[in-house]
Structures are given as structure tokens and as C-alpha cells.
Amino acid sequence: MSTSLTNETLPRIDGVDTPAFDRAAVTPGIVHFGVGAFHRAHQAMYVDRLLAADPSANDWGICGVGVRTADAAMRDALVPQDGLFTLTLKHPDGAVETSVIGSIVEYLYAPDDPEKVIDRLSDPATRIVSLTVTEGGYNFSPSTGEFDAANPDIVADLEASAPPRTVFGLVTEALARRRERGTPSFTVMSCDNIQGNGHMARSTFLAYARLRDPELAEWIEANTRFPNSMVDRITPATPPDLADEVVDRTGVVDNWPVVAEPFTQWVLEDDFAMGRPSLEKAGVQVVDDVTPYELMKLRLLNAGHQALCYFGYLLGYRYVHDAASDPDIRTLLRRYMTEEGATTLRPLPGVDVDTYIDTLLERFTNPAIADTIARLCQDSSDRIPKWLVPVIRERLEQDQRSDLAAAVVASWTRYAEGTDEAGDPIDVIDPLAADLVPRAQRSRTDPLAFVADPELFGTLAEEPLFTEPYLSALESLRSKGARATLAGLLA
Ligand SMILES: NC(=O)c1ccc[n+]([C@@H]2O[C@H](COP(=O)([O-])OP(=O)(O)OC[C@H]3O[C@@H](n4cnc5c(N)ncnc54)[C@H](O)[C@@H]3O)[C@@H](O)[C@H]2O)c1
Ligand SMILES: O=P(O)(O)OC[C@@H](O)[C@@H](O)[C@H](O)[C@H](O)CO
Missing domain, CATH: 3.40.50.720 (NAD(P)-binding Rossmann-like Domain)
Known part of the structure; x- marks a missing residue:
């Protein structure tokens, strides 16, 4: 013993x-x-x-x-x-x-x-x-x-x-x-x-x-x-x-x-x-000032985790390294980070953001730690508003669309409906699940119902530069599924 x-x-x-x-x-x-x-x-x-x-x-x-x-x-x-x-x-x-x-x-x-x-x-x-x-x-x-x-x-x-x-x-x-x-x-x-x-x-x-x-x-x-x-x-x-x-x-x-x-x-x-x-x-x-480091990490790594997890789940993955090795998800991650997340960062002398992104993609594919998609999907209402919504918001202030980030919010909406593409139940673990799940389901008939919550999304539901790509991705997720949606998005 x-x-x-x-x-x-x-x-x-x-x-x-x-x-x-x-x-x-x-x-x-x-x-x-x-x-x-x-x-x-x-x-x-x-x-x-x-x-x-x-x-x-x-x-x-x-x-x-x-x-x-x-x-x-x-x-x-x-x-x-x-x-x-x-x-x-x-x-x-x-x-x-x-x-x-x-x-x-x-x-x-x-x-x-x-x-x-x-x-x-x-x-x-x-x-x-x-x-x-x-x-x-x-x-x-x-x-x-x-x-x-x-x-x-x-x-x-x-x-x-x-x-x-x-x-x-x-x-x-x-x-x-x-x-x-x-x-x-x-x-x-x-x-x-x-x-x-x-x-x-x-x-x-x-x-x-x-x-x-x-x-x-x-x-x-x-x-x-x-x-x-x-x-x-x-x-x-x-x-x-x-x-x-x-x-x-x-x-x-x-x-x-x-x-x-x-x-x-x-x-x-x-x-x-x-x-x-x-x-x-x-x-x-x-x-003296941590801000540029925080922004880089939260808007690339943590927002990247959210970009990966709902699409990954809907595609049938249960481990982060498997999802991160999927070519479509990998492209989504790289393009979200480079084209959207990274455009909202502050200068960070001595740090090469492209190398940082390469390192993140490598870290996400580490099979040995067996990080789970479930860990990343839980408590989304505490995460998306803090990591992804600010990227969308800042880009809107410059009249810039964030089609990939909007699609990630759509993938969360689809996930929060509580049923996967095979009709099997999804266990949505979130402090707001009792409210989020019915709202996600309601958005099938009232398309902006999920993002209309100002607590989580501020005024995004009133911004056509957000709602247009969001609704398009959500409709595609429902009618064609996650794989075809990614293909359309990344074409
Ligand atoms: N796990 C990671 O990869 C990681 C990396 C960087 C930062 N973090 C930060 O660390 C936090 C915790 O992650 P973890 O992996 O240790 O999770 P964990 O579930 O292992 O531990 C969370 C701890 O927080 C406590 N806690 C939760 N809500 C609380 C509350 N309202 N009041 C007091 N205590 C509370 C829990 O009791 C538990 O002790 C994350 O939310 C994140 O902010 C985590
Ligand atoms: O733990 P959370 O809820 O802050 O976020 C989930 C993951 O994105 C996070 O734990 C990362 O693994 C971590 O931030 C890496 O340093």
C-alpha cells in the first residue's frame, strides 16, 4: 500500500x-x-x-x-x-x-x-x-x-x-x-x-x-x-x-x-x-503597466478558447487538442486572432504578436494535458462579455465589422439551445443557464432574442454591423450545421 x-x-x-x-x-x-x-x-x-x-x-x-x-x-x-x-x-x-x-x-x-x-x-x-x-x-x-x-x-x-x-x-x-x-x-x-x-x-x-x-x-x-x-x-x-x-x-x-x-x-x-x-x-x-499584456492574453488566448469551444463541441470534439487540430477550427482561430482580436491590442515593445499567435495554436494542440471542451464551454456568460464583446465593441467604434467574432457569438447561441446537431442534449453549465437556454431557443422565432440582453451584450443587438454577420452565421448553423458554416465563413 x-x-x-x-x-x-x-x-x-x-x-x-x-x-x-x-x-x-x-x-x-x-x-x-x-x-x-x-x-x-x-x-x-x-x-x-x-x-x-x-x-x-x-x-x-x-x-x-x-x-x-x-x-x-x-x-x-x-x-x-x-x-x-x-x-x-x-x-x-x-x-x-x-x-x-x-x-x-x-x-x-x-x-x-x-x-x-x-x-x-x-x-x-x-x-x-x-x-x-x-x-x-x-x-x-x-x-x-x-x-x-x-x-x-x-x-x-x-x-x-x-x-x-x-x-x-x-x-x-x-x-x-x-x-x-x-x-x-x-x-x-x-x-x-x-x-x-x-x-x-x-x-x-x-x-x-x-x-x-x-x-x-x-x-x-x-x-x-x-x-x-x-x-x-x-x-x-x-x-x-x-x-x-x-x-x-x-x-x-x-x-x-x-x-x-x-x-x-x-x-x-x-x-x-x-x-x-x-x-x-x-x-x-x-x-508598471500590465494593460497591453492583459489585452493580448484575454483577447487572443481566452477569446480564442471561446472561438474554439462551441464550434468544436458542435463538430463532435470533446478535447481541446482535437478541436484545435481540425483544419477549419485552426483557420478560424488564426483568422479571428490576426484579423480581429489583434487589431484591438496596444503596442507591446519586444513582443511579436504573430509569434505569440503561433505559440497559442501550438499550446492549444498539446494532447498530453487533455484539456476539455466542457471546461471552456462552462460559465460562458462570465467569459464572452469580458473577452469577446469588447473586441466587437472596439471595432464597431472604428466602423469595423467582426464577422468571425460575431460567428463565435452565434456558435454560443446555437450551443446554448441545449441540443446538438444529432438532437442529443447538451448540458449547458452556466450560472444564467435558466435564462440563456430558453432565450437561445426563442431566437429561432425572435432572431435577436439571445443577444438582446444588455447585461451581456450592451447595445450589440442594435448594431447592424454586428447583427448582420451574427444572424447569418446563426441561420447557417441551424440550417447547414457547424462544418458548412465554417466552410462558408472561411471561404
Ligand atoms: N485554469 C486555467 O487554465 C486558468 C488560467 C489562468 C487564469 N485562471 C483563473 O483562475 C480562475 C480559477 O480557475 P481554476 O482552474 O483554479 O478553477 P477551479 O474550479 O479549480 O477553482 C476555482 C476556485 O475558485 C473558488 N470560487 C469560485 N467562485 C467563488 C466565489 N464566488 N467566491 C469565492 N471563491 C470562489 C472555488 O471555490 C475554487 O476554489 C479562473 O476563473 C481564471 O480567472 C485559470
Ligand atoms: O478559467 P477561465 O474561466 O478564466 O477561462 C477558461 C480558459 O480560457 C482559461 O482557463 C485558460 O485556460 C487560461 O486563461 C490559460 O492561461
Whole structure:
């Protein structure tokens, strides 16, 4: 029987990298909300590298926090493992690198003991609070930009009749205590795929704080920093067979291993309230303005993922690498990125966008990570408005059509109808599914019904330069199918 991955069994692991630092000497300086696949493949890996490179950084360990019911599974995986986990990088040629990551030195599941989380956040040693709580986690309306104060969890946290349950409630309570005690504010560092993720975090935390206590909000506005960042590493959900692979490679059982591609990038704005770890030593690019990097990544990679996933699904693909290897989808991706997405980017000295696009197409075809179309299709209402609609919008402002992006929105509409080309059901996973699916179906008789929602699409439904190619692609998807639609579009 294999032994479990723990501090005690670490020295017995042979043949893969293990933390090259004294874990007992590492204390938390970062509290992270949203310890999922990506945080563990990315930020936790960078901090692990830093701790190995610079022993004086040992007060920048990570305390992971989960706030959602589903996070109990991460607690049950990580706590018995002393926060340790394995990261397996899979190269397209079949090469595999597994390492044990040791930078998460504490994990707290907030529903078990919210006060303990607030204590950790209020501790002067906590200087950064980082987030990967997904695009939807920022609780705002994409069209109005307003914070959703009617969210029942937010209402409950503001009533304060029970301990806070949301990231907003917990972080704001800790900031209130820091203010009372004369402890400086920590930095709130968003690592989610949102353009201006720091600005977004700033406006949503301030909106919450204003509802709670306007004076506290003023203090946060004056004292808390919210750096923007661009984060990149394709990290699929953990596949079922990874745990066995890890046992074979390490001789120990990891309750919840992570798999990712070898490529990784983190571009971070240098704007911190209480200092920051010297992440440059771990390969992070620290810059004054992250905007051009963010736009390049979100409008090419992430919008590219959306361009691939609905057409890919309708063509019968279930893995990203299979869809990305299809010649028509590959042409769609290259042409969307080059002719539409890339035209809305800002200058980025030293970066060749065509080479960047080539690299993306290679990354998408990596079969070894087995990224799924299902992962890319879920929560589309959180993604399309943030990554693709701004491209269409900016081009409209220059009187330019975006026929390929419009066809991608049409492919989402067709997908959201909930039935594929063979008449089989599609499981549409989206927080707005109850509204989106009937609207997509209604658009068979009321053609603009799907895109008429101003929350998601602003005024696109009133723009002939958008509606004409959108309706044409949608009609073709329904009458001729995805393959013929792509052929017509790319002819
Ligand atoms: N997976 C990737 O390839 C990748 C790459 C770059 C950036 N990201 C960013 O990281 C985010 C998470 O991706 P992941 O792969 O780790 O997903 P995941 O599903 O593995 O983890 C998501 C985590 O966010 C938490 N969460 C979700 N909604 C929340 C909310 N409202 N409040 C608090 N916590 C919440 C979940 O509980 C979970 O801990 C993405 O949405 C994206 O913004 C992901
Ligand atoms: O995780 P999301 O919801 O932000 O987006 C889905 C994918 O496009 C995304 O996870 C990419 O794989 C990632 O952004 C690559 O760095």
C-alpha cells in the first residue's frame, strides 16, 4: 500500500523535485482565496520557486482559504497532506515533469471557523491577499459595472447577524480590524482572467465596503492597493487517472494532484501596500503597466478558447487538442486572432504578436494535458462579455465589422439551445443557464432574442454591423450545421 504525501514522507520521495527549502521555517505572508487547479499550478508554483531561490523570502508562504461548500473537498485533500501537492507538467512530445509544491503552508476552510480566517487576515504578517475566485466571483454586472448588492450571500454578510461567508465579508471585516488596530492595509492581488483585474477588485471591494461603512471604504480607498496582473498557464481540471500516475512516479498518494502545460507567464503591476516578495527571482515579469499584456492574453488566448469551444463541441470534439487540430477550427482561430482580436491590442515593445499567435495554436494542440471542451464551454456568460464583446465593441467604434467574432457569438447561441446537431442534449453549465437556454431557443422565432440582453451584450443587438454577420452565421448553423458554416465563413 502506498503512503500519503506529508511532511514526514517527503524525504522518502525519490526521482521528482521536492521543496528545496525548509518548510518548517516558512510562515504565511499571503492569504489566497480560491485554491483550485490554477492557483496551485501558477502562483503557488512561483512562490515555491522563490522560497527555493531565496531563503530570506520565508515569510511569504501561502495560507489557502476556501469559502464555498465545494471547497471542503480541497480542505480534505490538502490538510492531511500538510498543504503539499504535486504539479505534473505535460509536454506535447509526451515528456512529463512532476514536482512536489510546498509553498501552501496552511489551509483554512472558512465555514469551519470564519473567525480563524479573519484572524489570519488581520495578522500584520499578512501583507497580500490574492484571489482566483473566477470571473463570476467579483459579483458585478458586466454591462452596468454595478456591484450586485442583492446577492443573498452579500445581503447576509452585510446584515452581520452571522459570521461573514463571502470573500467580501471576510476581507472587509479584517480590513476594519486592521484600521481599528492601526495595522496597515494588505494588498489585494487579483489573479483572475479579467481585464483590469486589479481595478475590478478595487471597485467591487470598495462597493461592498461602502454598503457596510462609508468611512471604512474611504480608508480602504486611501490605503489598500489593488495591482493588475496578467496570468497564464492552461490548467485543466484534474483528470481521474492523474492520481495513479503520480503514485507511479513518486511512490506516494496525492489526494488532489494538478496537471498543467509547461508554458507559464505572470506579468504583475508593481503596486503593493506592504511590500511584496521578490517574485522576479522566480520568473515573474514585474512592470508598471500590465494593460497591453492583459489585452493580448484575454483577447487572443481566452477569446480564442471561446472561438474554439462551441464550434468544436458542435463538430463532435470533446478535447481541446482535437478541436484545435481540425483544419477549419485552426483557420478560424488564426483568422479571428490576426484579423480581429489583434487589431484591438496596444503596442507591446519586444513582443511579436504573430509569434505569440503561433505559440497559442501550438499550446492549444498539446494532447498530453487533455484539456476539455466542457471546461471552456462552462460559465460562458462570465467569459464572452469580458473577452469577446469588447473586441466587437472596439471595432464597431472604428466602423469595423467582426464577422468571425460575431460567428463565435452565434456558435454560443446555437450551443446554448441545449441540443446538438444529432438532437442529443447538451448540458449547458452556466450560472444564467435558466435564462440563456430558453432565450437561445426563442431566437429561432425572435432572431435577436439571445443577444438582446444588455447585461451581456450592451447595445450589440442594435448594431447592424454586428447583427448582420451574427444572424447569418446563426441561420447557417441551424440550417447547414457547424462544418458548412465554417466552410462558408472561411471561404
Ligand atoms: N485554469 C486555467 O487554465 C486558468 C488560467 C489562468 C487564469 N485562471 C483563473 O483562475 C480562475 C480559477 O480557475 P481554476 O482552474 O483554479 O478553477 P477551479 O474550479 O479549480 O477553482 C476555482 C476556485 O475558485 C473558488 N470560487 C469560485 N467562485 C467563488 C466565489 N464566488 N467566491 C469565492 N471563491 C470562489 C472555488 O471555490 C475554487 O476554489 C479562473 O476563473 C481564471 O480567472 C485559470
Ligand atoms: O478559467 P477561465 O474561466 O478564466 O477561462 C477558461 C480558459 O480560457 C482559461 O482557463 C485558460 O485556460 C487560461 O486563461 C490559460 O492561461
